Amino acid sequence: MNPVSAPKPATLHDVAKAAGVSLITASRALGNPGVVSKATIEKVQAAVEATGYIPNRLAGGLKSKRSLMVGGIVPALSVAQFLPTLEALTAELATSGYQLILGQTSYDAAQEESVLDAMIGRQPDAIFMTGLVQSQKARDRLRRSGIPVVESWDLSDRPVDMLVGFSHVKVGSAVGGYFLGKRWKRIGIASGDDHRARMRRDGFQTTLGREVPTVFVPAPSSLELGRRALGELLDKEPKLQAICCSSDQLAHGVIVEALARGLRVPQDLAVCGFGNADFGAHTVPSISTVHVDGAEIGRLAARLIVARCKGEVIDQPVIDVGFRMIERQSTAI
Amino acid sequence: MNPVSAPKPATLHDVAKAAGVSLITASRALGNPGVVSKATIEKVQAAVEATGYIPNRLAGGLKSKRSLMVGGIVPALSVAQFLPTLEALTAELATSGYQLILGQTSYDAAQEESVLDAMIGRQPDAIFMTGLVQSQKARDRLRRSGIPVVESWDLSDRPVDMLVGFSHVKVGSAVGGYFLGKRWKRIGIASGDDHRARMRRDGFQTTLGREVPTVFVPAPSSLELGRRALGELLDKEPKLQAICCSSDQLAHGVIVEALARGLRVPQDLAVCGFGNADFGAHTVPSISTVHVDGAEIGRLAARLIVARCKGEVIDQPVIDVGFRMIERQSTAI
DNA sequence: CTGTTAGCGCATTCAA
């Protein structure tokens, strides 16, 4: 099928022969040039060009115990929330020669375990998790594997290892405090059914000092689900003044549905989102939200990983990146 | 730092000893159970449980020449267009034990080459590309590496190897034909500046039989860029009747800006997108678009890869998944 | 059905 049947990829052996040096000298010329004479390095590099040599990292990793791979685990790739994190993580790791192996859990603890096992078998130098490790079994396995782990997008009393995140309860409190300041009485919540969204809801309700009518929607949230959620909330509470949403996608849907029903936003219904998605600043009305620097989470995680793999001591293995509320038109009343 | 310093992960050697069989028998019990007696398999599995053994796929891959890894290359993770493809690809490959290694090119040919080299060094059993391989150098390297390649999201006269995609020129023609049928005279284009969006524009203009005023925006396209694009197009052509956009994100932005300027959509301005993003069916007005089954592209690619890796003959290495126009409110006039 | 032998390609010991 392949027209040019592969003429056997060159190995380091071929490079060494072509350069007229020993195998190990060739190896050092490429991997540890400081220890080799300049002339030899040049010979070896010429031989690399001539042979089209590409190092076999499987073999290198087997011996050196450094695979230069990092496992990255997400619930699902389609969760827009995590994309900037993954993108920054991948890019930052690439600058140090690491590549990311992707795993998806589908929000399922059993799948999380199996995907982690598959990862561990690949001997990654570290594992990055969006969110916290769910199952206790998986936590134990990770600990025993000795692989550095970075959990993210959350805080925890007992992280598996390192952590870059923020407090969802505090986010909920902050939004709750903002709502209190506006003196809205009839309030509703449209929330994803995942753990982190529930934590934000908890913080929100605690600060308001009462339970708030809530509609839960399945992940991943979307404009469509936001529209439906508003309908259901209005059924529960026809005179709603304000809605707190667990994502900007939901908030957008709530706004679209509100406008379609002839409600003015924010005059008749104020709406707040979460995540500071790219579109939120440019819709009409623009969407008030909570900004979290997802890309920064990815960059910081990458730096922790690289530092740890270099054997450096990490004096701050848990980083709280915080968040900030952004008031836009959808709540500006 | 890790509280429990790893007590040396168990190897197959440990499992064999615990099970009282030879190394290779343990290997077969796990990897090729059909050839081993039931009693032995049970003994080995018990030993696996007892030791907490996780196979080292680096070592296995080195010997067997099957790494069970597939390289996946995207311009950037944040290009929403490709997410369903990647998600389906990853999930489908996982069912056969393969995992995806991620690479990002940032739409840059040099980076494409370097990321491909990094991939090849990891000995993936196949490489999946969103789009076609850009640089000739990279094409040659891939061919010589002998690694199965699936290009996607496009068609080509001379694919590197396998291909799952569709014709962007035909998409443009189809939308052009649709516009012709509506008898709109004053038409504009808001287009991404990438190769595939340009191909669609070419097809569109060819079918219309003339050049069409165009605003190009940088990737990744967004609602914000759509709003700006409409402004620029109206500067060029104040009495625009219809706009063809290279993505639903752009179309959405164009619509938002149009409504903000007091234009009715579609009565004053008709707008068509591309990609059938999830929100397009639920905005007001809903967005006419071209549907491409991105998830199906991922699934088909995964099946091609798995089949090829099994040594099966691929009788159809190039698959055209086609597309279909979806008329919604934004052009229903 | 099971075991023995021999490497996969490279980097970490050592020694020169």
Add this chain to the structure above:
DNA sequence: TTGAATGCGCTAACAG
């Protein structure tokens, strides 16, 4: 600064 030997953990061959 360079080289020779050794083995990482596993599996493809062959034998029994």
